[in-house]
Amino acid sequence: MATDDTIPITVEFSGGLELLFANQRKLTLSIPTYNENRTRSNIAFLVQHLCDNLMKDPRKDMFVLDGTVRPGILVLINEADWELEGEEKYEIQKGDNILFVSTLHGG
Amino acid sequence: MATDDTIPITVEFSGGLELLFANQRKLTLSIPTYNENRTRSNIAFLVQHLCDNLMKDPRKDMFVLDGTVRPGILVLINEADWELEGEEKYEIQKGDNILFVSTLHGG
Amino acid sequence: SPSRKWPLDKTEYKRYGRQLIMPEIGLQGQLCLKEASVLIVGVGGLGCPAAAYLVGSGVGTVGLIDGDIVEESNLHRQVLHSTASVGMSKVDSARVALNSLNPNVRLVAHPSRLTSESAISILQDYDVVLDCTDTPASRYLISDACVLLGKPLVSASALRTDGQLMVLNYPPRPVGDPSGGPCYRCVFPKPPPAESVVSCGDGGILGPVVGVMGVLQALEAIKLLTRQTNEVFRHVEPKPADPPTLLIFSAYSNPMFRSIRLRNRRQKCAACSAQSSVTPEALKSGSLDYVQFCGTISPINAL
């Protein structure tokens, strides 16, 4: 059905993660619909894509650790915890909003 | 194109207006797509419809005055001031969220 | 000169250190705050928390205007006052508390109700005005005076479990310039029928509801006052002002907060448009009767 090559999405950063991405809180971008394995791009792919192509800070382990988003970062798909949507395996849809929030500890 | 008879929408009340509607803050309802004049139902129609059919409080002038929403009530169509959308003449679309907010003055 | 080298004194670096290290404020932002003056109209449920955080942040001059005295029924939400200050003027009571929080801030007391005659002469000395009052009449009056004087207005209100917040007349362009931010009359051209107006005294109010709105007023004022810093000193591109927004708070709804996009200036606004009928002279002479404009009603008939 869908023959489009790319999926337009919005990616947002909050809780200090924006500092890793040149202080940008909101990115509008397009990602490939299918990745190299001919499977649909999912959150795991997006995280690696962001880390490889858009993260400006050299400290990659502030965002990705052991192949996944580091502990202390919540991933929210369209305003809901990714655990409600299938976590890393969630296949990204056109217009999705993916929000990465670092927990805060100050008070 | 559209031959559906009714339009499903969400109507919300805030700032005390919910008290006029049996303390309901959120209503899910369907309104006729076309009204008696065979024109598409707009906000003016919705306001009259709410006043005639859903308002429990007898003080109609707390909601409608001189044929329109009384002063001090903001009408918001999908999170934007109705003045940005054509006010009373805005033709209601499927899934629209219409929010009526009474201004507050306390402090 | 030494004052150039150390524009703040040592205790100020210490006191404001946690703000100073933030790029959004920085030394330049702190200096903007120190040189700024903010008028808080109404030292009640909104004005108390707003004043505490503005004075805490080191705004140079904070003006307080209120004609009321502290009552016991205020204390559940007006947390600057204390049981011992019942019977005292709200302005004096707040002054004591604020001075003990931060003695570096100059506090200006106006212990009387704002009137149409006095509004221009009082407001003109301040950079930003906070509307923390509780009647439609005062809201129209303050907005009109802010439009005439070109002052940004941070307006909040609360009742029962709900609150509302708007930044009005921002950017504060001259009367008749459609690129300025909307004023209170743009949003509400006609006052509500008097019988639909409910005060906190009649309708009740939950303390933290009005508290949240007051703290947010302080935040918006700090953002306005340090905005230039961000643009000039952080080499950030000057962004256009945020579009006019109404923040709606509802303690028992989910989500609790909603942001609503407001209209721009109204083409025929009685205050801020080219067709304005509100003039400084009319205001000063008292020929604009705000109380009558808004009507009155005995509380028993109110919604």
Place this chain on the structure above:
Amino acid sequence: SPSRKWPLDKTEYKRYGRQLIMPEIGLQGQLCLKEASVLIVGVGGLGCPAAAYLVGSGVGTVGLIDGDIVEESNLHRQVLHSTASVGMSKVDSARVALNSLNPNVRLVAHPSRLTSESAISILQDYDVVLDCTDTPASRYLISDACVLLGKPLVSASALRTDGQLMVLNYPPRPVGDPSGGPCYRCVFPKPPPAESVVSCGDGGILGPVVGVMGVLQALEAIKLLTRQTNEVFRHVEPKPADPPTLLIFSAYSNPMFRSIRLRNRRQKCAACSAQSSVTPEALKSGSLDYVQFCGTISPINAL
């Protein structure tokens, strides 16, 4: 008996009148508040406003726990304290201010840091706990103790221009019951790498940002404590508890507030699931080392 007829005394009717007339509170709600006890862990930027509004509202007993003393750099945001109380313990300083706001509230002082050994015995006396602390270690400890004791937890945090708020372990069902609300470990099963953790001291904090979050904690506690009132006395159908939500605040974003739907209890949660390894004995014996669990790092390397 006369105490039945007039369950509050005359000054209380006056003081809380603006809450009492609201259907969400009413006399029954006020009595719930009066009989309730709330523990505020951390009397800093979150704890100060939270305490002020809870004490204002007439919660019967408010416990304050903090091992720190007031420093000048606290005052821009910790608005219960004053310049004169610099050097005093935060708990004592807050107690003076809160007592002068509302002498009807019993204040319980715990002027020391919460430890794994003391947590159970301190928390067990309270109905609701507010996490107003500032380290990951204390956040895991407080959550674990709340789960073991079946207490609802109102958790907030703030840094720079951002804040977060969650109501955890609500409803506070027993360990192993999947219908209870998620705990802190359900949401964050592993602590963040120590080098990614930034304190307000290192990262900075804008006063009203942490202030808003603290006031909202007071609000959530009042909602929890008076919830039953609504159901039992207003003949409102008992609604299920709101789904677990994370409120995200960002002072320079538009919109400023977002509500995010959180997960339910985690099937393998180390604290609240049937497979829990966190026990009261382990906590009391100190065999759970929260500081080591969360790691430490010299501040210079922190993000």
